[in-house]
Amino acid sequence: MKVRRIKNGTVIDHITSGMALRVVDILGLGSHNESILSIVMNVPTGNGGTKDIVKVENRELKKSEVDRIALIAPEATINLIRFSKVTNKLTVELPEEVHAIVECKNKNCITNQHEPVEHWFSVISREPLRLQCKYCEREAEDIASCLI
Amino acid sequence: MNFKGRNIVSITDLSREEIEYILKVAKDMRPFHDGGKVSKSLEGKILATFFFEPSTRTRLSFETAMFRLGGNVIGFSDISATSVKKGETLADTIRMGDAYADAVVLRHPNEGSARLAAQFSTKPVINGGDGAGQHPTQTLLDLFTIQSEKGNIDGNHIALVGDLKYGRTVHSLAEALMHFDVKLTFVAPKQLQMPKEVVEHVRASGLELDVCDDLGKVADVADILYVTRIQKERFVDVEEYRKVANIFRVDMELLESTKDDLVIMHPLPRVDEIAPEVDKSQKAAYFRQANNGVLVRMALLQLVLTGVGL
Numbered sequence: 001m002k003v004r005r006i007k008n009g010t011v012i013d014h015i016t017s018g019m020a021l022r023v024v025d026i027l028g029l030g031s032h033n034e035s036i037l038s039i040v041m042n043v044p045t046g047n048g049g050t051k052d053i054v055k056v057e058n059r060e061l062k063k064s065e066v067d068r069i070a071l072i073a074p075e076a077t078i079n080l081i082r083f084s085k086v087t088n089k090l091t092v093e094l095p096e097e098v099h100a101i102v103e104c105k106n107k108n109c110i111t112n113q114h115e116p117v118e119h120w121f122s123v124i125s126r127e128p129l130r131l132q133c134k135y136c137e138r139e140a141e142d143i144a145s146c147l148i
Numbered sequence: 149m150n151f152k153g154r155n156i157v158s159i160t161d162l163s164r165e166e167i168e169y170i171l172k173v174a175k176d177m178r179p180f181h182d183g184g185k186v187s188k189s190l191e192g193k194i195l196a197t198f199f200f201e202p203s204t205r206t207r208l209s210f211e212t213a214m215f216r217l218g219g220n221v222i223g224f225s226d227i228s229a230t231s232v233k234k235g236e237t238l239a240d241t242i243r244m245g246d247a248y249a250d251a252v253v254l255r256h257p258n259e260g261s262a263r264l265a266a267q268f269s270t271k272p273v274i275n276g277g278d279g280a281g282q283h284p285t286q287t288l289l290d291l292f293t294i295q296s297e298k299g300n301i302d303g304n305h306i307a308l309v310g311d312l313k314y315g316r317t318v319h320s321l322a323e324a325l326m327h328f329d330v331k332l333t334f335v336a337p338k339q340l341q342m343p344k345e346v347v348e349h350v351r352a353s354g355l356e357l358d359v360c361d362d363l364g365k366v367a368d369v370a371d372i373l374y375v376t377r378i379q380k381e382r383f384v385d386v387e388e389y390r391k392v393a394n395i396f397r398v399d400m401e402l403l404e405s406t407k408d409d410l411v412i413m414h415p416l417p418r419v420d421e422i423a424p425e426v427d428k429s430q431k432a433a434y435f436r437q438a439n440n441g442v443l444v445r446m447a448l449l450q451l452v453l454t455g456v457g458l
């Protein structure tokens with residue numbers, strides 16, 4: 001099945017294979033969203049790999065929104081489409097803080113005690129990636145396993 | 149520099165200038181604590197002390213500080229009679245405290261609780277210790293003691309001794325000392341040495357740092373010995389504990405070869421790691437250090453509630 005071209009909206013391309021649903025989730029494009037969503041997974045790329053693509057119709061995502069997916073899809077590119085033409089291309093950049101994407105593994109951290117707060121980390125280093133819990137100040141080990 | 153309304157959650161939130169300012173205000177508090185001078189600068193103000201776990205020294209120190217400045221105190225130090233036991237969240241307890249008091253001191257068993265409290269409180273929150281995390285007023289009183297005993301923080305060779313792995317006071321103190329021009333030595337049995345992240349962080353800051361397990365050698369050259377307790381529970385083998393505890397004990401024999409103006413500090417309570425005979429030595433600063441806690445807490449309350457020193 002061919003996924004239709006969109007006239008207006010946002011195309012998130014080059015998503016790490018298998019991560020499209022997480023991207024939809026993190027961007028809040030799931031249940032409470034009115035835009036038409038197309039999700040394509042495991043699309044072959046030129047170099048023999050695969051990628052996922054998410055298309056959102058009639059909605060232009062903001063840079064601050066798409067930066068939230070930097071942890072799970074660092075290679076993603078974002079094309080904003082108006083009247084079937086790409087009007088702007090963005091790449092994702094890791095923000096200085098990440099909210100509700102990574103969880104703190106410290107069992108004694110206040111964020112793990114049924115309090116009305118989300119997990120919240122500061123990016124203390126980009127290369128290599130290092131995250132520190134804003135609450136207990138512990139560093140996240142093995143970040144991939146801490147993704148919510 | 150305006151501290152009015154500010155939260156004191158972690159020593160890492162404070163710059164060198166801010167730390168020095170707090171220490172200066174604390175120094176000015178001395179005549180109002182043990183010099184007979186009277187201040188009413190916090191008259192009409194109410195401090196809430198929310199202690200979700202007991203810490204008598206910290207609580208009494210904050211309460212004394214508030215009373216010395218003419219303020220009042222409400223709070224609890226036993227959660228069994230509160231709605232916390234019924235499952236109330238910390239966020240809700242803080243919102244409640246907010247309505248009664250002008251500032252909140254929080255002691256809580258979970259790391260990060262003070263950061264959370266600061267988020268939900270419209271009044272300044274002072275961290276009185278959060279689990280194995282931060283205890284910034286302890287760190288400030290340690291810095292104040294170094295300054296008042298030595299005249300200066302810069303220029304000292306400071307040895308942190310004992311359980312450096314689990315002791316939160318030494319982690320925070322090491323973090324804070326990175327703002328200053330000091331030489332550090334971490335002296336601990338190998339299994340209780342400072343966590344790798346702290347060692348790396350100190351090295352990256354450019355401070356001169358040695359890591360070793362020989363107290364005798366360091367004692368000869370150090371300006372300050374900051375001693376912490378080695379807990380028996382950290383050892384599986386009791387014999388091993390006895391051996392280690394003996395090697396890291398500060399006694400009169402060890403003191404003989406130290407500098408005349410050595411300063412010995414300890415966050416207290418002390419058990420066996422400093423021999424009682426040492427108390428009589430002028431080098432023993434740990435009881436003066438404990439008393440300094442009131443001055444530092446007077447300074448913080450004064451600053452977060454009024455914005456200016458006395």
Ligand SMILES: [Zn+2]
Pocket residue numbers: 104105106109110111133134135136137138260
């Ligand atoms: Zn945490």
